[in-house]
Amino acid sequence: MKSKKLISVLLSAIVVSSIALTGCGSSSNSTTADKDQHLNLEINVADVKTLDPSKGTDGYSAYVLQETMEAIARDEVKNGKEVVVPAGAKSWSQSSDGLTWTFKLRDNKWSDGKAVTADQYVYALRRSLDAKTASEYAYLLVNAGIKNGDAVNKGTMSPDQLGVSAPDSKTLVINLSHPCAYFEKLLNFKFFIPQRQDMVDKAGSKYGSAADTLVYNGPFKITSMVSGSKMELVKNDQYWDKKNVKLDKVTMNFMDDANTMLNALQSGQIDVADTSRPEWTNKLKSSGKFDQITGNVPANSYLNFNVQDKNKLLTNAKIRKAISLALNREDYLKTIGHSIGTVSYAWVPKAVQIGTDAYRDKASDVTLKNSKENPKELFKEGLKELGMDTDLSKVVLTDEEAGTDERHKQEGDYLINAFKKNLGVTLKVDYKEWKQFLQDEQDLNYEMQSGQMWSADYNDPMTFMDMWETDAAKTVNGYSSKEYDALIEDAKIQKDESKRLDDFKKAEDILINKDAAIAPTYSQGMSIFAYKYVKGLQTPVFAASGSRNVEFKYAYISGKK
Structure with missing residues (x-):
């Protein structure tokens, strides 16, 4: 979840509010606890x-x-x-x-x-x-x-x-x-x-x-x-x-x-609850009853592509990349994430370190942001490679959303409109309960999935990168790349952080640019409210x-x- 010494993990990105006690773990507290705990x-x-x-x-x-x-x-x-x-x-x-x-x-x-x-x-x-x-x-x-x-x-x-x-x-x-x-x-x-x-x-x-x-x-x-x-x-x-x-x-x-x-x-x-919705955050803050914890967190939302898609569309890397490039990430974060967090043009989020450095600062050149490719033309090239009709108005994609509540329906509606506007394709959204969503992912019983995020298990880029190796990805989206696998395998055994960094950068570029196995969207922000x-x-x-x-x-x- 990190050859640093035992107690050396420092998160400069996270803001810990006054809710956290100074010196937690001590048996003495400066305030008196209620009888009802x-x-x-x-x-x-x-x-x-x-x-x-x-x-x-x-x-x-x-x-x-x-x-x-x-x-x-x-x-x-x-x-x-x-x-x-x-x-x-x-x-x-x-x-x-x-x-x-x-x-x-x-x-x-x-x-x-x-x-x-x-x-x-x-x-x-x-x-x-x-x-x-x-x-x-x-x-x-x-x-x-x-x-x-x-x-x-x-x-x-x-x-x-x-x-x-x-x-x-x-x-x-x-x-x-x-x-x-x-x-x-x-x-x-x-x-x-x-x-x-x-x-x-x-x-x-x-x-x-x-x-x-x-x-x-x-x-x-x-x-x-x-x-x-x-x-x-x-x-x-x-x-x-x-x-x-x-x-x-x-x-x-x-x-x-x-x-x-x-x-x-x-x-x-x-x-205690978490929310990033402006109408609620403003209401809760103005009440004076709550403490708020905010900050960047090591988590990325993403669109997940089934690269073994039985309908063939998402087996094509150009089509996958076209979908990724068609997203206006700033608008996506504003609409779905309520501007709490940062847009993601790469896979590993800001809070993650490599050694003692922020990985994203060292890998700033790995990004989707600099792509000059036209999403519509790229999508058509992919259709042509598959031997399919290149009329985008006839294309129907199916997305599976990771929930049935208002937030997920809002995301589904957003994606429907975004892909119609930016690609000219039709998107159908199927809203699933969380347990069924996970089961469909494991069974590769979907075309595209949205509404989920990946959160770090530990403070190293590996926690975001090894999940797309062939053996791991077989129950996530079926992705497989020998070139990607070799880079990650080398990063596992490297003691030299500069060589690990180089491995990760090359692998990340393959993942989001060359193969477009996923489409990172935004890195989630924290907004937790707790009564005082x-x-x-x-x-x-x-x-x-x-x-x-x-x-x-x-x-x-x-x-x-």
Whole structure:
């Protein structure tokens, strides 16, 4: 999610508001906590796909797992800096060649009172890479270089040959096949959450779908999950750091409709929500009741093209690029993102660093902005290459939007009008619930997709680049390029940041210009509102939950009427 020292991750782009406590994690607070410690939040979908750490792919499930499970590390904000801090492990070290990582685990327990042990981390990593698990995210561990990870994931080696071991109950050892410049930054990711084999075996295919199929080793535990309604969480009294957890209860409300969510915030039904809509931000700011967190985040919205399109249109790179160039990104951000964020003429967003530098500053020459190609003529060239009629008025594209609420319908309408105006083609939009949208993506059952974003898992360009390698992209959009793969594979093993930078720049240019496998649109901005009585919230943008959710381990209520 980063060979920098353990606590060196600094986000200069993010503005952390006064909601975040100075020195969070301390057991002393300058204000008095209310007797009733109940926090109400929203999740802007109707349901999470799964809470199985090995199988979840979306930020919403990661949001819940972040608060209910303890990975090896956590991302936290301390004194205005985002840092990686020990969590499930109390310390770790790496060998001089960078190939062996040794973790000393804390004394921690699961919510049922059983001990958290090193073999449970071993089991979790083996299960996540096991070909039988079919984890869509397994490529992250393969790319990090865990020894034999690729062979295990392809089913040519058994999981017990993976380069992970537990010499004793409190020691975890991970062996890599090559040094990984960002390995430390991965340690808060859900694959590094331990798992209990007895619970997995008991629940079978239902593991992660209901509260009683899981046990929890994090700050909170789930007492109920009601699809389309809410999740109820309570403080986990078995958690190793429970003294620093102030909240007794957290209600996470599923609210996939923006108006419902914002009305709930204004009425006090929920305590925290995010919105970039000007009419709401102005209203909330003028009320004087809220603190606001704003800033750039490492997330990019994009149009996703099925390069194996059964209708053939989007199998052509010129057509894909024509669609990308036809977008007026400034207008797109203004209309859909309400001018909160920055336009994206490339794939890796501003907040991401390479080494200690901002990647985008070092790769400013990789951009769509300088293209002189005419989108209509380019589209016609693509049609001609496919042996199709070049009359653009006869072309019909189908877009799948990642939601059914007002915001997604607004985006669908915008794209319909934009493509009619700028390309002369007809766009039909199919609005899907989030779970179905993800399933269609996995099955490549779409032509084009919009309304989604990719948020960084760690602070390195690799988190945006390795997802388009052949093995990873096969369940995203079917893209495959040997030239692209070779560049990313070299970047994985390079210790020289200048050579990694060169690899990334060449690969990014292939991705957005030569092959136009996707069309980046804008880099999302953060605009979160919380009642002033909510204290101690954090927004570490490289946390496991993604960029727009809050971290409430240290949150508490003070002064609520």
